Amino acid sequence: MKRTAGKRSNVDTIKPAQIDAGVIGLGLMGHSIIACLLAAGHRVTAITRSMAKHLGTRRHIAALLQEMKREGLLRKNPAALMPRFTISEDFADLAGCGIVIESIIEDIDTKKQTYRLVEENVAGDTIIGSNTSSIPLTLLQQGAARPERFVGIHWDEPAHVTRFMEIIAGDKTERKHTDKVMALARAWGKEPSLVRRDVRGFITNRVSYAMFREACNLVDSGIATVEDVDRSLRNDVGWWITFAGPFRYMDLMGVEAYARVMKDLLPELSTSPDVPHLMRGVVEAGGRGISNGRGFYKYTPEQAKRWEKLFLKFNYEIRRLAMRYPEDVGNRTSRKKPARKAARSGA
Known part of the structure; x- marks a missing residue:
């Protein structure tokens, strides 16, 4: 820049x-x-x-x-x-x-x-x-x-x-x-x-795709099913990620413990540069996800519409929750609600 x-x-x-x-x-x-x-x-x-x-x-x-x-x-x-x-x-x-x-x-x-x-x-x-x-x-x-x-x-x-x-x-x-x-x-x-430095995928996609690759690897290796992986991440990462990013979360839980786990776990994680077998299988079979009712899960037209509607509803609800806990909320000397204008302006 x-x-x-x-x-x-x-x-x-x-x-x-x-x-x-x-x-x-x-x-x-x-x-x-x-x-x-x-x-x-x-x-x-x-x-x-x-x-x-x-x-x-x-x-x-x-x-x-x-x-x-x-x-x-x-x-x-x-x-x-x-x-x-x-x-x-x-x-x-x-x-x-x-x-x-x-x-x-x-x-x-x-x-x-x-x-x-x-x-x-x-x-x-x-x-x-x-x-x-x-x-x-x-x-x-x-x-x-x-x-x-x-x-x-x-x-x-x-x-x-x-x-x-x-x-x-x-x-x-x-x-x-x-x-x-x-x-x-x-x-x-x-x-x-x-x-600040131009890299492919920027921030969130680089982190997300590392997660997607490991999620597919767990299924391809027979360690867990698609449902198992989704359930675990929803009820762990999904529980805290709106409140704290990964660094704040490690601070809250104790940084030293994560350093010890990384030493042993990182060498065993997938670093394959290839599209995972699970992902290839879905795409080559014509699966596009909700849009055509076939992805990692299968959907009837009614289920697809219901999932889309619920996802939009969830987005509004999670935004309201996130507005209650802005990224600097713990640094404030007194708990102040975000100004109504800030909460309502734009999207």
Whole structure:
């Protein structure tokens, strides 16, 4: 990440209502990102290759805003926000945007073609954000006219609900741009982390995929079933992870004990670079998960809908719980509830 000389600008007073935002890609994630940005106060322009394929987009985003209103994350009338949302097939309509967020297929060439179109149509100081979940931002900066304004903005689904966000600096990203996006992320209702060195997978995916690999290894080795692994992790890691990250948790439990266990356990964990046999078997058999009723588990159409509905309900409930225990809650001299504005702003 490049540091720029001179006085740092005051980004703490940033106001989303004064910054038009663009979103490229109208998949599941694109919809929820748009809802989050509208709720925070941005005027949003979405770019798609085919308006005809997205005739229900406005209705879907209006429904997400209504959902946020019902769950207490939005004070404004959702109907009053919808006129601030535009869908277009023309990249020229991004001309007035102060930030443009790309959320399309994870393919480097496709993303770079999109960036070229964006750069041809926006101002020189417009921030270009990528919602890539695994591609190093430094690779995406290559060939850009102004690589210094590229910032990784890693969202999680449902983007209009979760507090998660990772901000990634590529090798050529200037500090002033990551500072601005960090401030915007807080205005969007996020609790962002800054990835200071550009690595594939960033923070959460690197940790999560190490867990996924070991979970598959336990099943492939005949040590446990899929159900056993899910049950154990739900009732152990799932019990504390919203309250404390791994380092805070080890502090709470006693660091020395973890050092002793690591010495003996780490050599026995899977370090295979190959996709696990269990995972390959599901994918090669056509399993996609909930979307087609076949994954590590099988689902009837009714069960799939029920699991999706319950997962969304859980996301709102876990957000409310997380808001009661912000990351610095134990450092405060007196227990203060988060301000209502902070709890309700953005997504």
